[in-house]
Amino acid sequence: QEELVRNVLVEFMSKLSNNNGFSDPNMGWSSSSLPCKDNWRGITCDQTKVKYIVLDGFGFSGFLDARVLCNEQSLAESLQILSLKDNSIHGENLDEIANCSQLTQLLIGGNQFSGSLPNSISQLKNLKSLDISRNKFSGPLPDLPEISDLEAFLAQNNQFTGAIPNFDYSELSLFNVSNNNFSGEIPDRGIHFDIRSYLNNPQLCGAPVSNKCRSSLASESEPSAPPDKPKDGISNDQILMYSGYILIGLAVLFLILIWLYKRGKKNDEKLEADNRVAAVDDSIIKPSFSTVELKAREISKSGISTISADQSMVSSSLIVLTSPEVNGLRFENLLKAPAELLGRGNHGSVYKVKCEAQGMTFAVKRIKDWTISSHDFKQRMRRLDQVKHPNVLPAIAFYSSRQEKLLVYEYQPNGSLFRLIHGNQSDQAFDWESRILVASTIADTLVFMHDQLYYDGIAHGNLKSSNILLNTNMDPLISEYGLMVVDNQDQSIVASVNSFQASGEKFKEDVYAFGVILLEMLTGKMALNNGLDLDSWVLAVVREEWTVEVFDRNLIGQGASEEMMVNLLQVAIKCVNKSPQARPSMNQVALMIRGIKDDDDDRSTDVSGLSIITR
Numbered sequence: 001q002e003e004l005v006r007n008v009l010v011e012f013m014s015k016l017s018n019n020n021g022f023s024d025p026n027m028g029w030s031s032s033s034l035p036c037k038d039n040w041r042g043i044t045c046d047q048t049k050v051k052y053i054v055l056d057g058f059g060f061s062g063f064l065d066a067r068v069l070c071n072e073q074s075l076a077e078s079l080q081i082l083s084l085k086d087n088s089i090h091g092e093n094l095d096e097i098a099n100c101s102q103l104t105q106l107l108i109g110g111n112q113f114s115g116s117l118p119n120s121i122s123q124l125k126n127l128k129s130l131d132i133s134r135n136k137f138s139g140p141l142p143d144l145p146e147i148s149d150l151e152a153f154l155a156q157n158n159q160f161t162g163a164i165p166n167f168d169y170s171e172l173s174l175f176n177v178s179n180n181n182f183s184g185e186i187p188d189r190g191i192h193f194d195i196r197s198y199l200n201n202p203q204l205c206g207a208p209v210s211n212k213c214r215s216s217l218a219s220e221s222e223p224s225a226p227p228d229k230p231k232d233g234i235s236n237d238q239i240l241m242y243s244g245y246i247l248i249g250l251a252v253l254f255l256i257l258i259w260l261y262k263r264g265k266k267n268d269e270k271l272e273a274d275n276r277v278a279a280v281d282d283s284i285i286k287p288s289f290s291t292v293e294l295k296a297r298e299i300s301k302s303g304i305s306t307i308s309a310d311q312s313m314v315s316s317s318l319i320v321l322t323s324p325e326v327n328g329l330r331f332e333n334l335l336k337a338p339a340e341l342l343g344r345g346n347h348g349s350v351y352k353v354k355c356e357a358q359g360m361t362f363a364v365k366r367i368k369d370w371t372i373s374s375h376d377f378k379q380r381m382r383r384l385d386q387v388k389h390p391n392v393l394p395a396i397a398f399y400s401s402r403q404e405k406l407l408v409y410e411y412q413p414n415g416s417l418f419r420l421i422h423g424n425q426s427d428q429a430f431d432w433e434s435r436i437l438v439a440s441t442i443a444d445t446l447v448f449m450h451d452q453l454y455y456d457g458i459a460h461g462n463l464k465s466s467n468i469l470l471n472t473n474m475d476p477l478i479s480e481y482g483l484m485v486v487d488n489q490d491q492s493i494v495a496s497v498n499s500f501q502a503s504g505e506k507f508k509e510d511v512y513a514f515g516v517i518l519l520e521m522l523t524g525k526m527a528l529n530n531g532l533d534l535d536s537w538v539l540a541v542v543r544e545e546w547t548v549e550v551f552d553r554n555l556i557g558q559g560a561s562e563e564m565m566v567n568l569l570q571v572a573i574k575c576v577n578k579s580p581q582a583r584p585s586m587n588q589v590a591l592m593i594r595g596i597k598d599d600d601d602d603r604s605t606d607v608s609g610l611s612i613i614t615r
C-alpha cells in the first residue's frame with residue numbers, strides 16, 4: 001500500500017516541481033524510498049499513512065494536479081492537511097480535490113492559481129481552514145457556507161467577483177476577502193469582522209465598509225413618500241402639510257445640531273485637559289486587533305491614565321498602559337507595597353507586589369543596566385501595546401530611567417509551565433490532554449504574533465517554559481512577549497517591512513525555543529544551556545530507535561498514547577533542527593500540532609478543556 005502511495009506522491013511531486021523534484025536526495029521523494037518509513041521532507045505520517053503534506057515556500061512552479069493526488073483511495077482517505085503556500089504553482093483538475101475528503105486544512109495561498117474556484121470544494125465537509133489568498137482566482141465563490149465547520153477563510157488578493165456568500169460568521173475566527181472585486185451587500189452577520197477583512201472591494205456596500213448600499217440609501221432619502229401611493233394622487237393640501245412637517249423637522253434637527261456642537265466643544269475642552277495629564281500619547285492607543293477569535297482585552301480611552309505630572313517618556317514616570325482597574329497606580333505605590341522575590345532570571349528579577357490601594361497583585365520585573373535607550377524602550381512598549389491576544393500577557397505599566405527599567409504585569413497565581421512540568425509532581429499531575437492543549441494554544445498564539453499581523457509580526461525573543469504563565473483558568477499566557485527580542489523591530493512600520501526578512505531569523509529562534517518547550521513537556525526533563533543539552537539527549541536516544549525511554553514516566557503512567565507522543569516528538573525534533581532554514585515555520589508547526597490534537601480528540605470523546613488534576 002505504501003508503495004502505491006509512494007508512486008502517487010512521486011508523480012504529484014514531478015508535476016509540482018516541473019519534473020525537478022527536490023534536488024537534494026536526502027529530502028526523499030524518490031521511487032527508491034518510502035514516504036513514511038524514510039521520513040520524506042514535508043510529509044508527516046501516522047504509522048504508514050500520509051496525513052500531512054506541507055511544502056510551503058519551496059519555489060515550486062509546476063502544477064497541483066488534484067486528480068493525481070486525490071484519486072488514490074488510501075491517500076485520499078488519510079490526507080488531512082495539504083499546505084503548499086508561497087510557491088508559484090498553478091492548478092490542474094482542481095475540481096477533483098473533493099476526493100481528498102478528509103482534508104481539514106487546504107492552504108494554497110501565495111501561488112499562481114487562476115480561473116474559478118471549483119464548486120466541488122464545498123464538498124470538503126471536514127475543512128476547517130481554507131487559504132486561497134494571494135492567487136489569481138476569479139469569478140464568483142462557490143457555495144462555501146455549505147462547509148459548516150469552516151473556521152478560517154482567507155481569500156484576499158485575488159480577482160473574485162459577485163456576492164460574498166452568507167457564511168456562518170459565528171464559526172469563523174479568521175476571515176479576509178480584501179483586495180478583490182466582490183460586489184453587493186456584506187451579509188448581515190459579516191460585521192462580525194472589521195473593515196480590514198473587506199478592504200479594496202469598490203463595489204461592496206454595507207457595514208463595516210463606508211459605501212452605503214443602494215437599498216438603504218433609497219430608504220433614507222425617501223422616508224416620507226409612501227411607496228404604495230401614486231405621486232399624482234397627492235393633493236395640494238397634503239403637499240402643504242408634508243412641507244410643514246419637513247420644515248418643523250428641519251428646525252428641530254437644527255436645534256439638536258447646535259446643542260450637539262456645544263456639547264462636543266465642551267467635551268473637547270475636557271479631553272484636552274485630560275490629555276494634558278496623560279503621559280501616553282494617543283498613538284499608543286490603538287484599537288485591539290479585532291478578529292473575533294481574539295477576545296482581546298479592550299483598551300478603553302478612559303482606561304489610559306497616568307500618575308505622574310512629568311510628561312516625557314524619557315523621564316522617570318510610571319506609564320500605565322492599558323488597564324482601567326489600575327487607574328491611579330503610582331510608582332510610590334509599588335515602592336511602598338510589600339514585595340516578595342519570585343525569582344531571578346537572565347535579564348533581571350521579578351517581584352510579587354501587592355498594592356492595597358488598587359486591590360491588585362502585580363508581578364514587577366526589574367531590569368538593571370539594560371543599555372536600551374528610553375526612547376527605544378518607549379517605542380518597543382508602544383509597539384507591543386498595539387498587539388493584543390488573549391494568550392499574551394500584556395504589560396500593565398512600565399517605568400524607565402537610565403539605571404533601571406520596571407515592567408508591571410498582572411500577577412498570575414498558578415505559576416508557570418516550568419513549575420507545572422518540573423514542580424512537585426505529587427501536587428499536580430499534568431496529563432497528556434493538558435499538555436497537547438497547552439502546546440496547541442501556544443503554537444496558535446505564536447502563529448498570530450508571527451504571521452497574521454501581516455508584515456508587522458513580532459518574535460518573542462526569549463521563549464521558555466518559565467515565561468509561559470497559567471492564569472486562574474489554567475490557560476497559558478505568554479509573558480514578556482517581544483521584550484528581549486533584538487532590535488530592528490523598533491522602527492516605523494515602513495522600516496519593519498524592510499526588516500521583515502531580517503526578523504525572519506528571530507521567528508526561527510522562537511520555533512527552536514518552542515521545540516525545546518515541547519521536549520520539556522514530552523520528557524519531563526529540564527532544558528539547560530538554552531535547550532541544547534535536552535535536544536542533544538533526545539536526539540541521541542531517538543537516533544538509536546524510537547523508544548519510550550525518552551518520554552516522561554508520568555505520561556506513560558497515565559496511559560497516554562505512545563503513538564501521539566511520538567507524533568509530537570517528531571514535531572519537536574523538526575523545530576530544534578540545528579539549521580534555522582530547515583526548521584518549519586510556526587504556522588506549519590501549529591498545523592501539525594492541531595492535527596495531532598484533532599486525532600487525540602477523536603480518540604477520547606470525553607476530553608473537555610484543560611484538565612489539570614489538582615489534589
Ligand SMILES: Nc1ncnc2c1ncn2[C@@H]1O[C@H](COP(=O)(O)OP(=O)(O)OP(=O)(O)O)[C@@H](O)[C@H]1O
Nearest residue numbers: 342343344345346347350363409410411412416466
Ligand atoms: N506575571 C507573573 N505572575 C506570576 N509569576 C511570574 C510572573 N512573571 C514572572 N513570574 C515568575 O517569576 C520568576 C522569575 O521570572 P524571570 O522572568 O525573572 O525569570 P526567567 O523567565 O527564568 O528569566 P528571564 O529573565 O530570562 O525571563 C519565574 O518563575 C516566572 O515564572
